Amino acid sequence: MSTPPLASGPEATDALRPLLATVLDALDAGRTARGGPLPAGGPGAVAARLGAAVGDVLPEHGDPQALPTLVRALAEGSADPAHPRCAAHLHCPPLAVATAADLAVSALNPSLDSWDQAPAASALEALVTRALARLAGLTDALVTTGGTESNQLALLLARETLGPGVRLLCGANAHHSLARATWLLGLPGPVVVPAPAGTLDPAALDAALTTVPGPHLVAATAGTTDAGLIDPLPDIAAVCAAHGARLHIDAAYGGGLLFSDRHRPRLAGLDAAHTVTLDLHKLGWQPVAAGLLAVRDPADLTALNQHADYLNADDDTEAGLPDLLGRSLRTTRRPDVLKIAVTLRTLGRRGLGALVDQVCDHAHAFAALVRDHPGLELHAPPTISTVLFRPTGATDTAVAEIRRRLLTDGHAVLGRARLDGRLWLKTTLLNPHTRPHDLAALLTTVAS
Numbered sequence: 312m313s314t315p316p317l318a319s320g321p322e323a324t325d326a327l328r329p330l331l332a333t334v335l336d337a338l339d340a341g342r343t344a345r346g347g348p349l350p351a352g353g354p355g356a357v358a359a360r361l362g363a364a365v366g367d368v369l370p371e372h373g374d375p376q377a378l379p380t381l382v383r384a385l386a387e388g389s390a391d392p393a394h395p396r397c398a399a400h401l402h403c404p405p406l407a408v409a410t411a412a413d414l415a416v417s418a419l420n421p422s423l424d425s426w427d428q429a430p431a432a433s434a435l436e437a438l439v440t441r442a443l444a445r446l447a448g449l450t451d452a453l454v455t456t457g458g459t460e461s462n463q464l465a466l467l468l469a470r471e472t473l474g475p476g477v478r479l480l481c482g483a484n485a486h487h488s489l490a491r492a493t494w495l496l497g498l499p500g501p502v503v504v505p506a507p508a509g510t511l512d513p514a515a516l517d518a519a520l521t522t523v524p525g526p527h528l529v530a531a532t533a534g535t536t537d538a539g540l541i542d543p544l545p546d547i548a549a550v551c552a553a554h555g556a557r558l559h560i561d562a563a564y565g566g567g568l569l570f571s572d573r574h575r576p577r578l579a580g581l582d583a584a585h586t587v588t589l590d591l592h593k594l595g596w597q598p599v600a601a602g603l604l605a606v607r608d609p610a611d612l613t614a615l616n617q618h619a620d621y622l623n624a625d626d627d628t629e630a631g632l633p634d635l636l637g638r639s640l641r642t643t644r645r646p647d648v649l650k651i652a653v654t655l656r657t658l659g660r661r662g663l664g665a666l667v668d669q670v671c672d673h674a675h676a677f678a679a680l681v682r683d684h685p686g687l688e689l690h691a692p693p694t695i696s697t698v699l700f701r702p703t704g705a706t707d708t709a710v711a712e713i714r715r716r717l718l719t720d721g722h723a724v725l726g727r728a729r730l731d732g733r734l735w736l737k738t739t740l741l742n743p744h745t746r747p748h749d750l751a752a753l754l755t756t757v758a759s
């Protein structure tokens with residue numbers, strides 16, 4: 312076999328063009344074969360079909376049909392966030408233009424651990440991170456793999472600023488990655504402040520800050536994973552200021568509202584945070600991964616400085632080569648910033664804001680359908696784009712079974728959330744092309 316072609320260099324275009332056509336055809340074939348939002352039959356059937364299609368993953372001799380075979384098998388067996396009835400999680404359908412940009416990253420393969428591996432990508436990252444930090448009212452930002460890594464970094468920066476005794480206080484509504492980060496970083500476990508209405512209660516926070524010894528890091532949430540609720544950020548910021556507590560805001564979901572003139576005011580108080588988690592693979596329509604941690608004081612980031620002679624020798628840095636190692640805990644690092652930059656430039660703030668407005672409008676329209684349905688109960692009007700509902704009078708067991716039946720039949724991907732002591736079906740509307748009537752038929756299945 313001849314040496315396989317590379318993705319960049321003089322032969323790349325001729326090599327890639329037919330392969331891209333192959334990929335696009337295989338994606339199409341897989342989607343058509345699936346026919347719905349996810350493959351039918353449940354995990355056993357899906358694994359069996361995949362195994363049969365793929366065969367030996369490390370054959371003795373190569374298979375030139377591997378690309379179409381595997382792409383088709385993956386597409387056929389995928390939960391497709393672009394399908395109108397795939398609406399469970401904060402799992403967005405990526406924009407075509409962002410995915411195309413990501414292909415360029417795969418072809419060029421810059422690595423952001425040193426300037427000599429990513430001259431333009433590192434300059435682009437500096438521009439994009441500052442622009443997005445400014446949008447959030449902060450100063451600088453690091454690119455991460457998502458909200459989980461951003462929350463971990465926020466806790467790490469708090470530990471490095473306040474010392475290893477720092478105590479995390481967060482609402483019962485906070486994302487699980489925060490508690491996990493305390494474990495990872497060897498910090499005391501979080502003090503969980505009650506959130507009876509689904510949001511962090513500032514009075515309960517004030518009481519906790521009064522009794523729990525500091526130093527304190529408070530983590531608030533702008534867009535809870537379960538219900539899309541936004542903690543009362545200005546009140547929480549005021550309580551933190553009064554107690555001298557550091558404030559982190561996890562806006563992995565709600566951060567996207569910053570693009571929208573209509574919805575941005577609901578994030579008032581965000582700029583009072585020391586650190587903010589953003590996640591553009593949620594309300595930003597990016598392929599995974601596209602996380603950010605924005606910081607107010609860039610000096611906080613010096614805690615991440617790291618020296619490795621082969622990547623950032625002092626004399627190289629003195630001679631003017633940018634030192635990138637302190638911009639992440641990772642070493643080899645893909646420029647996720649290109650797809651973000653292309654998206655920001657292509658759509659503009661208003662274009663992204665319009666997408667945010669659409670999915671929020673769709674959530675309201677869908678909630679209205681639920682409210683008007685005689686057999687369904689609506690949890691509450693949506694805050695962002697999440698709608699929780701359940702069949703009237705159903706047991707929690709029945710609600711859980713409805714979700715699993717829809718998954719197994721391949722009819723719909725709905726999520727689940729336990730709120731107010733009951734189990735709800737969750738739809739997270741992130742697809743700007745999905746109309747409420749796309750989901751209306753589903754309501755009949757659920758209520759029957």
Ligand SMILES: *Cc1c(COP(=O)(O)O)cnc(C)c1O
Nearest residue numbers: 457458459460486536561563564
């Ligand atoms: C999704 C989410 C996270 C985790 O983000 P990942 O990108 O999945 O790591 C953290 N916090 C909140 C509020 C989220 O919704």
